[in-house]
Amino acid sequence: MEWSHPVGVWVGAIGTLALFSLIYRENRLYRLFEHLFIGLAAGYTIKAVWTETLRPQWWVPMTSEGRWPWVFALFGGALFYTIFTRKYNWMSRISIGALLGFAAGQSFQATANVYIPQIRGSFKALWVTRDMLPPGSLVTPLGQSLNNILFVVIIVSVMTYFFFSFEHRNKALMTTARTGRLMLMFAFGAIFGSTVMARMALLIDRVWFLMNKWLGIG
Amino acid sequence: MSNPLQRLESIDRRILYAVLLIIVVVGLLVPIPLPLAVGPQARGVYEAIENADPGKIVIVSTLWSASTQGENSPQTRVILQHLMRKRLRFALIAFGDPQSTTLAQELAEELARENSYEYGKDWINWGFRADIAGTLKGLVKDINETIKTDSIKKRPLSEYPVMQGIHNVKDVGVIAEVSASGNYVSWLGLVVGSTNAPFCYAPTSVMAPELYTYLDSGQMKGMLFGIKGAAEYERLLGIRGFTTRAITPVSLSLVLLFVLIGLGNYGMYAAKKRDQKGANG
Structure with missing residues (x-):
């Protein structure tokens, strides 16, 4: 049965209203649907891990394709x-250690690939000429120059703020670090604004579901 | 509290929620044609898909669940609409939360019916993978060996026409991830960094501000900034879907927030002033 089936829509609408009822006050209906949602999500995840990953990637090759060494993965x-046992809990460190080793090895490659291009990207021309702009760019050379200067000022000041190796007593250092803190405040403000927009989008989606799919309005 | 403005500090939150609800309902029913400028971030995604090699496959990776579908579902929808309009073949893959493989598949099936897209010939679902790093490293080397079977019919990938000539990430035209999580680090670190595959990202609005550095460095070709990004993309595609309608209540609710923050601060200031007056006699 698809979720757009009338029964699915009614279940969705009742669930949505029950969860929104917390806005009015704490109540048992909210708790019931909260537990239902968590239980369904957990159960669905277990089922999906088996059908989508463990069965095709591990069980079938081991039992039907002769790749019996996969049994050691179970061990x-x-x-x-x-x-969970006091006597044998040292054995868990073998698996945890192996997993940490894999993760550390992968993160070496990932860290270099993620951050080196960013370090390279932070070297910017402070005076931009027209031939340095990409074709069709709507930004003027002066505008791009100001943008790059602003970028360099912000990156230097923010990094100075996080420089904790010695006390910021020098006046120039203090001013730069204070500028960095101010820039961070701007960034946190932008993140807060975006968070509000995200939450509003989730509310609007649910309200539209209730109006359009359930009540047939709009 | 003699001054009514001082009461602003203690308005019952249920009244605020009721006002918000009214604004959202009215905004959805009576869309106001607000200006919506298409930013370079959304245009970057559009151009990456527009210029994708038709001989290659597009990977649409999803990592979202019902809890963020208000933003991630419209983002997935507009990307799939564009792919189908361009008649590009694509593969769905899901990480992190298995709900996303089902939710993305439902969207793909709905749009496939409208655009005469055939499963197995034009698109395929590679399914959910719990091991993100292992799968991504595998895709770089050998897609068929890594994914093995599709999610719907559980048949080997090599049996599907959509997978003909597709061996590894070099045969991928664009990678587009729609996500409620920071999975872009895995894609950039394990796939994009070593193969230079064009990578586009569609995060929730919460995550978007911290991703501009990746756009600036060119590691991401484009980004859909939450629901706003999806609305911009609808404009680029020339369609008026849910997000175009939703932009009105989004804007109105943000205006309401501005007003409430202003009033709340004024109320606090008025109360402080009154207390100071009282203390001075």
Whole structure:
């Protein structure tokens, strides 16, 4: 049954209203639907991990395609659960250590690929000429120059703010760090504004669902 | 509290929620044609898909669930609409939350019916993968060996016409991720950094401000900034869908917030002034 089926729409509408009822005050209906939602999501995840990952990637190759060494993965995974016993919890460290090793190795590659282009991108020309702009750019060379200067000022001041190796007693250092803090405040303001927009979007989606799919308005 | 403005500090939150609800309902029913400028971020995604090699496949990666579908669902929808309009073949893949494979598939099936897109020939669902890093590293080397079977019919990928000539990430035209999480780090670190595959990102509005550095460095070709980004994309595609309608209540609710913050601060200032007056006799 698709969620757009009338029964699915009614269940969705009742669930939405029950969860929104918290706005009025704490109540049992809200708690019931909260637990239902968490339980459904957890159950769905377990089912999906089996059908989408474990069965095709591990169970079928092991049992039907002769790749029997996959059985050792079960042993490695089971070691994690020894953490719940006092006597054998040292065994869980074998699996945890192996996992940490894999993660650390991968993060070496990932860190270089993620941050080196950003360091490279932070070297900007402070005086931009027209031939340095991409074709069709709507920004003037002066505008791009000001943008790049602003970028460099902000990056230097913010990094100065996070420089904790010695006390900021020098006046120039203090002013730069204070500028960095101010720039961070601007960034947090932008993030707060975006967060509000995100939450409004979620509310609007639910209200539209109730109006359009459930009540047939709009 | 003699001054009514001082009462602004203690307005019952239920009244504020009621006002917000009225604004949202009215905004949805009576859309105001507000100006909506298409930013370079949304245009970057549009141009990446517009210029994608038709001989290659587009990967649409999703990492979202019902809790963020208000933003991520319209983003997925507009990207799929564009792909189908361009008649580009695409593959869905989901990470992090298995709900996203079902939610994205429902959208793809709905749009496929409208655009005569055939499963297996024009698009495919690679399904949900719990191991993000292992899967991404595998895609760089061998897609068929990494994914093995599709999500719907559970048949080997090599049996599907849509996968003909597709071996690894070099055969991928664009990677577009719609996400409620920071999975872009995995894509950039493990796939894009070593292959230079064009990467576009559609995050929730909460995450978007911190991603401008990746646009600036060219690691991301474009970004859909939450619901606003989806509305901009609808404008680029020349369609008037849900997000075009939703932009009015989004704007009105933000105006309401500005007004309430202003009134609340004024109320606090008035109360402080009164207390100071009282203390001075």
